[in-house]
Amino acid sequence: MISIEQTIELNLTTPLDNCCNCGVSGDLNLYETPMRRTRFMLFAGTQLTLLETFPYCGKCKGSAARVRKNPMAKFLTACMVCAALFLVLVLSASGLPEFVSENLFYASAIIAAIATGGYFYLREKDGGERSYYQPVSLGAIKQEFRSGDIRCVSLKLRNAAYARVLAKANAEMVRAGMLQIDGPK
Numbered sequence: 001m002i003s004i005e006q007t008i009e010l011n012l013t014t015p016l017d018n019c020c021n022c023g024v025s026g027d028l029n030l031y032e033t034p035m036r037r038t039r040f041m042l043f044a045g046t047q048l049t050l051l052e053t054f055p056y057c058g059k060c061k062g063s064a065a066r067v068r069k070n071p072m073a074k075f076l077t078a079c080m081v082c083a084a085l086f087l088v089l090v091l092s093a094s095g096l097p098e099f100v101s102e103n104l105f106y107a108s109a110i111i112a113a114i115a116t117g118g119y120f121y122l123r124e125k126d127g128g129e130r131s132y133y134q135p136v137s138l139g140a141i142k143q144e145f146r147s148g149d150i151r152c153v154s155l156k157l158r159n160a161a162y163a164r165v166l167a168k169a170n171a172e173m174v175r176a177g178m179l180q181i182d183g184p185k
């Protein structure tokens with residue numbers, strides 16, 4: 001499905017002031033954080049990976065490698081859940097209420113959509129201060145259409161304190177318009 005893959009590195013300055021996920025200071029290590037952005041067109045997709053290292057505390061280091069699922073992957077997950085549910089419902093059809101056994105496919109599609117949506121929603125909210133997924137993600141990317149050169153990358157940070165630290169440390173790139181750093185809304 002993905003036909004074009006591009007990996008970029010901005011070599012950002014990533015200060016070791018706080019954990020980029022939960023914000024604690026002290027005992028931090030830099031971990032590679034591959035941020036991905038996939039764009040789908042009609043028959044092809046482009047995937048851009050930005051490789052940077054960010055400081056994480058021991059409790060948050062696992063989140064560095066957990067890339068958020070894109071909408072297409074979420075849809076495919078829902079399809080698989082739907083297929084599995086349909087099978088279960090078919091096998092147990094005799095014991096089901098009539099309105100369910102007459103609409104097995106719709107029943108499994110609806111349950112699958114609710115279950116998958118709920119799962120990803122809870123994952124996103126999980127842990128309060130700490131994000132289960134990468135605390136840094138790629139926002140909008142301005143790219144030269146023909147050459148594919150990257151003109152501006154915007155990063156979304158989950159932690160407001162680290163967003164400020166990062167913007168300060170890379171102020172020159174921000175001023176030059178090559179980098180945009182957004183904290184939590």
Ligand SMILES: [Zn+2]
Nearest residue numbers: 019022057060
């Ligand atoms: Zn942390």
